[in-house]
Amino acid sequence: QALFQLLPGACPSRTATKISKITVVGVGNVGMACAQTILTQNLADELALVDVDPEKLRGEMLDLQHAAAFLPRAKIIANTDYKVSEGSDICIVSAGARQRDGESRLALVQRNVAVFKSIIPQLVKYSPAAILLIISNPVDALTYVAWKLSGFPSNRVFGSGTNLDSSRFRGLLADRLDVSAHNVHGYVIGEHGDSSVPVWSTLNIGGVPIIEFLKSMGIPYSQSTLDELHKMVIGGAYEVIKLKGYTSWAIGYSVASLVKSLLRDQRCIHPVSVCAKGFHGIKDEVYLSLPAQLGYTGVMGVLNLPLTDEEREKLQQSAKTLAEVQAELDI
Numbered sequence: 225q226a227l228f229q230l231l232p233g234a235c236p237s238r239t240a241t242k243i244s245k246i247t248v249v250g251v252g253n254v255g256m257a258c259a260q261t262i263l264t265q266n267l268a269d270e271l272a273l274v275d276v277d278p279e280k281l282r283g284e285m286l287d288l289q290h291a292a293a294f295l296p297r298a299k300i301i302a303n304t305d306y307k308v309s310e311g312s313d314i315c316i317v318s319a320g321a322r323q324r325d326g327e328s329r330l331a332l333v334q335r336n337v338a339v340f341k342s343i344i345p346q347l348v349k350y351s352p353a354a355i356l357l358i359i360s361n362p363v364d365a366l367t368y369v370a371w372k373l374s375g376f377p378s379n380r381v382f383g384s385g386t387n388l389d390s391s392r393f394r395g396l397l398a399d400r401l402d403v404s405a406h407n408v409h410g411y412v413i414g415e416h417g418d419s420s421v422p423v424w425s426t427l428n429i430g431g432v433p434i435i436e437f438l439k440s441m442g443i444p445y446s447q448s449t450l451d452e453l454h455k456m457v458i459g460g461a462y463e464v465i466k467l468k469g470y471t472s473w474a475i476g477y478s479v480a481s482l483v484k485s486l487l488r489d490q491r492c493i494h495p496v497s498v499c500a501k502g503f504h505g506i507k508d509e510v511y512l513s514l515p516a517q518l519g520y521t522g523v524m525g526v527l528n529l530p531l532t533d534e535e536r537e538k539l540q541q542s543a544k545t546l547a548e549v550q551a552e553l554d555i
């Protein structure tokens with residue numbers, strides 16, 4: 225006897241018309257954190273995992289498949305062959321070599337260019353209409369490399385950029401001011417990491433400019449207070465590395481928020497690494513983080529965020545540094 229007695233009109237073989245497929249390349253700490261948040265938030269009907277390490281790849285796939293009873297239904301597949309990624313809507317790249325002790329950022333980029341040359345053309349071959357989301361570091365330079373290697377329009381190639389930097393910044397302020405991080409409206413822009421630029425001039429708490437908010441709360445402040453907060457954002461990354469050897473959960477949640485804006489066409493504004501040429505006087509083809517609107521087709525637009533002369537100067541300096549690094553690369 226059949227397991228189910230079908231009702232008139234039922235058609236079990238017919239599936240949803242829109243299947244969202246996400247590929248994660250690199251099943252390390254970051255890639256698996258992204259996979260976990262994507263599955264938990266029901267963002268993918270199909271999740272493909274790719275890596276060069278076949279045993280780790282199969283182990284991670286099986287471990288996720290074993291959670292099926294606790295997750296929204298999703299097809300989880302994995303292979304070292306990129307054919308497994310065929311027809312992806314979004315390809316997330318967290319693969320790459322990690323910075324060796326004493327290694328310069330330029331040397332790291334050059335090593336990861338070689339890694340990207342083995343990844344990006346394969347993703348393009350099997351998913352020519354996909355959006356590429358780059359996490360691997362140095363993320364701004366590698367997002368530029370991915371854009372050049374893919375031949376995609378720049379709106380379909382972006383990097384997580386200062387999305388994590390901004391999240392730490394907002395979280396720190398939220399703790400200090402005893403308010404939800406969702407109501408701390410502020411961006412860290414520019415180059416991801418040590419040289420990022422906190423935008424104080426438009427930072428606001430629930431719409432109240434930060435300086436007014438601090439005054440109203442009787443909280444003493446000075447520029448050094450604000451600068452100290454930015455230093456804590458950078459220090460936070462190094463503290464996590466010192467304590468657990470890598471970072472994963474925060475970047476995993478930040479990537480899920482970006483994926484949700486893309487696949488659900490939310491048109492939310494996120495600080496992410498975009499092609500910054502033409503914004504804030506930047507003349508070079510470099511990727512830097514600016515507040516960008518994300519929707520189903522990728523980067524829908526970039527917010528013309530008012531900046532002080534100092535903030536603009538820092539951004540242009542980062543653009544110059546990145547252009548110099550990119551000029552050295554063999555892409």
Ligand SMILES: NC(=O)c1ccc[n+]([C@@H]2O[C@H](COP(=O)([O-])OP(=O)(O)OC[C@H]3O[C@@H](n4cnc5c(N)ncnc54)[C@H](O)[C@@H]3O)[C@@H](O)[C@H]2O)c1
Pocket residue numbers: 249250251252253254255274275276277280318319320321322339340342343359360361362363384385388389416470471472475
């Ligand atoms: N942008 C950010 O905010 C942010 C935050 C945290 C980490 N990261 C970066 O994410 C990257 C990954 O970090 P992690 O801790 O997951 O590293 P990891 O070493 O744990 O994982 C990297 C994975 O990439 C795989 N890999 C290496 N070469 C490959 C190739 N050619 N093709 C496919 N897979 C390949 C490795 O097998 C490994 O599984 C690093 O570059 C790290 O700096 C970025």
Ligand SMILES: O=C1N[C@](c2ccsc2)(c2cccc(Oc3ccc(F)cc3)n2)CC(O)=C1Sc1ccccc1Cl
Pocket residue numbers: 322323329361362363388389392416417418457458459461462464465469470471
């Ligand atoms: O939280 C993080 N873990 C990191 C990491 C993860 C696994 S190994 C290294 C990490 C931490 C500290 C320095 C560090 O150095 C690098 C090295 C190369 C590079 F291109 C960018 C940063 N990387 C990668 C990374 O980008 C972040 S976010 C971050 C990093 C520095 C300052 C501010 C922020 Cl928000």
